[in-house]
Amino acid sequence: MQTIAAVLDANGATAPYAASRPLRLAALDLAPPGPGELLIRIDAAGVCHSDLSVVNGDRLRPLPMALGHEAAATVVEPGASVTDFAAGDRVVLAFLPACGHCARCAAGEGYLCPTAAAANGRGELIAGGSRLSDGGRQVHHHLGVSAFAGHAVVDARSAVRVDSDIPPAVAALFGCAVLTGVGAVVNAAAVRPGESVAVYGLGGVGLAAVLGALASGAQPVVAIDPVAAKRDLASELGAVAVGPDDAAERIAALGGVDVAVETVGRARALAEAYRVTRRGGRTVTVGLPNPAEMLTIPAISLVADGKTLAGSYLGNSIPRRDIPRYIALWRAGRLPVERLLTATRPLAEVNAALDDLAAGTAVRQVLIP
Numbered sequence: 001m002q003t004i005a006a007v008l009d010a011n012g013a014t015a016p017y018a019a020s021r022p023l024r025l026a027a028l029d030l031a032p033p034g035p036g037e038l039l040i041r042i043d044a045a046g047v048c049h050s051d052l053s054v055v056n057g058d059r060l061r062p063l064p065m066a067l068g069h070e071a072a073a074t075v076v077e078p079g080a081s082v083t084d085f086a087a088g089d090r091v092v093l094a095f096l097p098a099c100g101h102c103a104r105c106a107a108g109e110g111y112l113c114p115t116a117a118a119a120n121g122r123g124e125l126i127a128g129g130s131r132l133s134d135g136g137r138q139v140h141h142h143l144g145v146s147a148f149a150g151h152a153v154v155d156a157r158s159a160v161r162v163d164s165d166i167p168p169a170v171a172a173l174f175g176c177a178v179l180t181g182v183g184a185v186v187n188a189a190a191v192r193p194g195e196s197v198a199v200y201g202l203g204g205v206g207l208a209a210v211l212g213a214l215a216s217g218a219q220p221v222v223a224i225d226p227v228a229a230k231r232d233l234a235s236e237l238g239a240v241a242v243g244p245d246d247a248a249e250r251i252a253a254l255g256g257v258d259v260a261v262e263t264v265g266r267a268r269a270l271a272e273a274y275r276v277t278r279r280g281g282r283t284v285t286v287g288l289p290n291p292a293e294m295l296t297i298p299a300i301s302l303v304a305d306g307k308t309l310a311g312s313y314l315g316n317s318i319p320r321r322d323i324p325r326y327i328a329l330w331r332a333g334r335l336p337v338e339r340l341l342t343a344t345r346p347l348a349e350v351n352a353a354l355d356d357l358a359a360g361t362a363v364r365q366v367l368i369p
Contacts, residue, residue, distance in 0.1 A: 004028075049265065160319050
């Protein structure tokens with residue numbers, strides 16, 4: 001069959017992207033699902049900074065590539081040997097289809113699965129190869145999903161079944177923003193009630209981290225971002241919101257914070273997050289900086305101050321465990337994920353959506369094919 005998808009042929013395009021149009025909508029050939037795979041209809045796809053980082057060249061990926069990795073979808077056809085999904089199932093997609101067999105997966109750390117990471121780096125599904133082509137030319141998958149499209153073929157291990165009554169635009173956010181942001185707080189930092197938390201960067205992942213910290217009973221939660229509208233939203237959600245110029249003084253008045261979460265994807269922001277954690281504090285980063293950026297911290301502080309600095313990929317999440325948990329919190333009103341939704345837009349506006357993301361005026365935009 002054919003599907004319409006947003007394809008990136010070259011990175012490094014200059015903004016405004018609505019004018020330079022790095023993503024083109026193309027009619028691609030989509031192969032049927034192989035064993036262990038699903039043919040899905042994309043219902044809603046979130047626009048994440050990880051998509052922008054491929055467009056602007058911060059994250060080099062094999063091209064051409066059909067972008068998009070955060071989505072809610074409906075199963076159209078399960079491939080051979082798939083027994084836990086049926087046509088009509090609503091699913092949320094996660095961008096790391098852990099193999100389930102390696103040492104990391106056996107240790108409960110599927111988010112570090114080297115097999116899945118290697119497949120994502122090659123732009124392939126975990127079983128190997130691509131299911132997308134353009135006039136006979138291979139088109140690569142983005143993080144095993146390629147959700148800026150009408151349909152996709154994914155590994156069944158990328159999908160988590162959810163109830164069909166969740167609005168697709170909300171359900172999509174659980175696949176990346178919520179898994180990464182809430183997971184960084186709950187899984188990686190293991191925030192306890194009454195601990196103080198600072199979150200640097202209030203995009204979709206950062207505000208999800210704010211929600212996760214508040215749901216965990218953290219107090220206070222300091223939210224840092226240069227964009228006033230994002231700070232206003234963080235304040236409405238229950239955080240103490242400040243600009244970057246005021247953050248250090250505000251946090252110093254607290255004597256530092258127990259936990260700092262950095263979502264900006266800049267080494268300077270990570271160094272500041274580490275600096276403001278108090279003795280014995282934990283700093284967790286989920287940001288993806290340009291690989292050329294280097295981090296400088298006082299090496300002695302790791303021992304002398306008993307600090308911890310940790311990276312967190314996918315929020316140290318196990319999607320089939322954590323997505324249902326977070327949806328349950330959403331239903332209980334403790335994770336108002338819908339507040340992160342800035343706009344829904346047609347797929348044809350994908351380049352304009354990248355502009356709003358790059359400008360910092362959007363938290364999470366969702367594309368509807």
